[in-house]
Amino acid sequence: MSFDVSKFMERVIAKNPAEPEFHQAVQEVISSLAPFVDANPRYQKDALLERMVEPERVVSFRVPWVDDQGQVQVNRGYRVQFNSAIGPYKGGCRFSPKVTLGTLKFLGFEQTFKNSLTGLPMGGGKGGADFDGVGKSDAEVMRFCQAFISELFRHIGPDTDVPAGDLGVGGREIGYMFGQYKKLVNRYEGVLTGKGLQFGGSLGRTEATGYGVIYFADHMLKRAGLGGIEGKTVALSGAGNVGCYLIENVNRMGGKCVTVADPFGFVYVPSGITEEHLEFLKPLWAVYRRPIKDFAEKYGFEYREGHRAWEVPCDVACPTATQNELDGEDAKRLLNNGCKAVVEGANMPSTLEAIEIFHDAGILFSPGKASNAGGVAVSGMEMSQNSERYSWTKEEVIGKLQQVMFNIHETCVEYGKKPDGTVNYVNGANIGGFVKVAEAMIAQGIV
Ligand code: GLU
Numbered sequence: 001m002s003f004d005v006s007k008f009m010e011r012v013i014a015k016n017p018a019e020p021e022f023h024q025a026v027q028e029v030i031s032s033l034a035p036f037v038d039a040n041p042r043y044q045k046d047a048l049l050e051r052m053v054e055p056e057r058v059v060s061f062r063v064p065w066v067d068d069q070g071q072v073q074v075n076r077g078y079r080v081q082f083n084s085a086i087g088p089y090k091g092g093c094r095f096s097p098k099v100t101l102g103t104l105k106f107l108g109f110e111q112t113f114k115n116s117l118t119g120l121p122m123g124g125g126k127g128g129a130d131f132d133g134v135g136k137s138d139a140e141v142m143r144f145c146q147a148f149i150s151e152l153f154r155h156i157g158p159d160t161d162v163p164a165g166d167l168g169v170g171g172r173e174i175g176y177m178f179g180q181y182k183k184l185v186n187r188y189e190g191v192l193t194g195k196g197l198q199f200g201g202s203l204g205r206t207e208a209t210g211y212g213v214i215y216f217a218d219h220m221l222k223r224a225g226l227g228g229i230e231g232k233t234v235a236l237s238g239a240g241n242v243g244c245y246l247i248e249n250v251n252r253m254g255g256k257c258v259t260v261a262d263p264f265g266f267v268y269v270p271s272g273i274t275e276e277h278l279e280f281l282k283p284l285w286a287v288y289r290r291p292i293k294d295f296a297e298k299y300g301f302e303y304r305e306g307h308r309a310w311e312v313p314c315d316v317a318c319p320t321a322t323q324n325e326l327d328g329e330d331a332k333r334l335l336n337n338g339c340k341a342v343v344e345g346a347n348m349p350s351t352l353e354a355i356e357i358f359h360d361a362g363i364l365f366s367p368g369k370a371s372n373a374g375g376v377a378v379s380g381m382e383m384s385q386n387s388e389r390y391s392w393t394k395e396e397v398i399g400k401l402q403q404v405m406f407n408i409h410e411t412c413v414e415y416g417k418k419p420d421g422t423v424n425y426v427n428g429a430n431i432g433g434f435v436k437v438a439e440a441m442i443a444q445g446i447v
Contacts, residue, residue: 003034003044012053019102021323025109025348026053028355028367032430036415043438046446052437055108057081059155060101063129065147068137077148079127079155079163082108085440088159089125090115090376090383092166095144095173097132104128106323107166110347111376113433114369117408120380125161127152133168134289145176153184156191158386164193164379167322170241170286171196171206190386193379202382204397205375210245211398212374213318213345215405218253220364221316221341223413223423229316230254233272235339237261237309238320239292242345242375244282246318247273259309261321262292266309268302313337319349328353335361344368355426362422370408370429377404408432 005027012026030049037043063075078101081089091111094104104126112124131144156163165174174194181191195201218229232255236243239260247257256272260281269277280298284290296303310317310330317339319326325346331354334342341364344350348368350358358365378401385391392400408429415435416428 002038005030005034008049011050016102016105019100019105021106021348022102022109024324024352025106028348028352028426029109029113029430029434032427033434036427036431036434042442043434046442048438048441051441052083052112052434053109055080055082055105056084058101058105059152061151063131063144063147063151065140065143067140073144075129075131075144075148077127077129077151078104079152079161080104080108080125081155081161082124082126083112083437084123085437085444086116087121087123088157089161090122090164090379091124091126092128092164092376093169093173093177094126094128094166095131095133095168096128097130099128099130103323107347110369112437113430114373115376115380116433116436117370117411117429118373118377118380118404119407120377120404122162122376122380122383125163126166127163128166128169131168133173138172141173142176145173146180149177149180150184153181156181158189158191158383162191162193162379162383164376170194175199190383193382195382200382200386202378202385202397203391203394204401205378205382206241207245207248207398208378208401209242209345209372209375210247210320211249212377212401212405213242213246213320213343213371214249214253215374215402216366216371216409217316217318217341217343219406219409220343220366220423220425223409224341224364226340226364228253232256232315233258233313234316234318235259235309235312235314236318236320236345237266237325237349238345239281239295240285240320242320242372244278246320246345247281248275248278251275255316258314259312260292260295261309263321264291265293265303265305265307267292267296268304268312269299270312310334311337314339316341316343318343318345320345321349322346323348324351326350326354328357330354331357335363340364342366343371345372347372359424359426364425366412366425367429369433370412370425373408374401374405377401
C-alpha cells in the first residue's frame with residue numbers, strides 16, 4: 001500500500017497542536033521519504049516513521065534567577081532528546097524569547113537528520129530557554145546559565161547528551177554552563193561543545209559552520225557546471241558567527257559577499273566585504289552587542305532599514321539567520337535578480353513555498369541539514385578530541401571538515417539524483433540522513 005503523506009500529517013498535527021514549525025519540518029521530510037519508503041517497504045514496518053517523529057524524551061523545567069536589581073526572574077528551559085539511534089543526543093541550545101517547545105522539537109527533529117548526514121556517531125537533540133540575553137549584564141547572563149545547568153546537568157553527559165550553542169548561546173554562555181556542570185558533577189568531561197580552546201574546545205569550531213556552507217556550495221556549483229564559488233557574488237542574511245566565517249571562506253575561494261544583515265535591516269556593499277571589514281564585524285555582535293547599522297556608519301555603506309538582503313543581485317544566496325526568514329516573495333525577488341543557487345546556512349530558513357519556487361525554477365537549492373552541518377560536524381570532532389584527551393591541529397580539523405562536507409554532498413547526489421541528472425538536494429539530504437537512523441532503529445528493535 002502506498003504511503004499516505006496527508007494522513008500521516010493529519011495525525012502529526014492532531015498529536016502536536018500549535019507547533020507549526022514542527023509540522024513544517026516533518027512535512028518536508030515525510031514528503032521526501034514517501035516515494036522512498038514505497039519502494040522500500042521495510043521502512044514502513046513497526047511504525048518506524050511514527051516513532052521517528054516522536055521525541056524519545058522531552059524535559060521542561062523552571063529556571064529561576066536573580067537579576068541585577070535583586071528581582072527574581074523565572075524562565076522556562078527545555079531539552080528535547082529526539083533520537084539516540086546512532087549516538088548520544090547532540091545539538092545546540094537556543095536562548096531567545098521566541099523559543100517554544102514547538103521550535104525546539106522542529107530543531108531536534110532536523111538535527112537528527114543533519115547529524116546522521118555528517119557520518120559521525122551523533123543522535124539528535126536540541127534545547128534552550130525563552131531567555132532574552134539582549135540588554136542583560138554579564139553577571140545576569142552568568143547567573144542565568146548557572147540556573148539553567150543546575151537542572152539540566154542531571155539529563156546530560158558526554159555519553160548521554162552533549163549540548164552546544166545556537167542562537168543566543170555563544171562561547172561566553174558555553175563557558176558559564178561548563179563551569180557550573182563541572183562544579184555540580186565534580187568531573188572534567190566533554191559534556192558541551194563549542195568550549196574555549198583553554199578548556200577542551202576544538203580549533204576550527206568557530207569557523208566550521210560558515211566555512212562548511214561554502215565548501216558545500218562550491219561542490220554544488222561545480223557539479224552543475226557553474227564553476228564553483230570563484231568569481232561568484234554572494235548575498236547573506238547574517239553577520240554573526242556563521243555569517244562572518246562564511247564571508248571569510250568566500251573571500252579565500254575567490255568570490256565576494258555583498259551583504260550583511262541583522263533583524264533590523266541589511267548593509268549593501270557592492271564591491272564586496274573585505275578582511276578589514278571582517279575584523280570590524282566579527283566582534284560587533286559577539287563582543288559589543290551592537291547592531292549592523294554601526295558597520296554601515298563606520299564605512300559609509302548603504303543601510304536598508306527594515307529590508308532583507310534578498311533584494312540585491314547575486315549568484316548565490318545564503319540565508320544564515322533563522323527559520324522561515326526567506327519566503328515566497330523573497331524567492332521570486334532572488335530569481336528576478338539572477339540568483340543561481342540558494343545554500344542554506346541556518347535551520348529551515350526557507351519556507352516550503354520558497355523551496356517550491358526554487359525547485360520549479362530549476363535553480364540549485366540546498367537545505368540546511370546538508371549545507372549547514374559543518375558546525376555540528378566539528379562539534380563531533382571536539383567530542384572525539386575530549387575523549388582521547390588530545391587536541392588536533394587546525395589543519396587536521398579543517399581537512400576533516402572538508403571531507404565531511406564532500407561526503408554529505410555525495411550522499412545528497414546518491415539519494416537525490418533525478419533521471420535528468422540534476423539533484424534534488426532536499427530529497428537527497430532527507431533520504432540520506434534517514435537511512436542510517438532507520439537501519440539503526442530497525443536493528444535495535446522496538447525501544
Ligand atoms: N546549533 C548548531 C546546529 O544547529 C550546532 C550544534 C552543535 O554543535 O551541537 O547544528
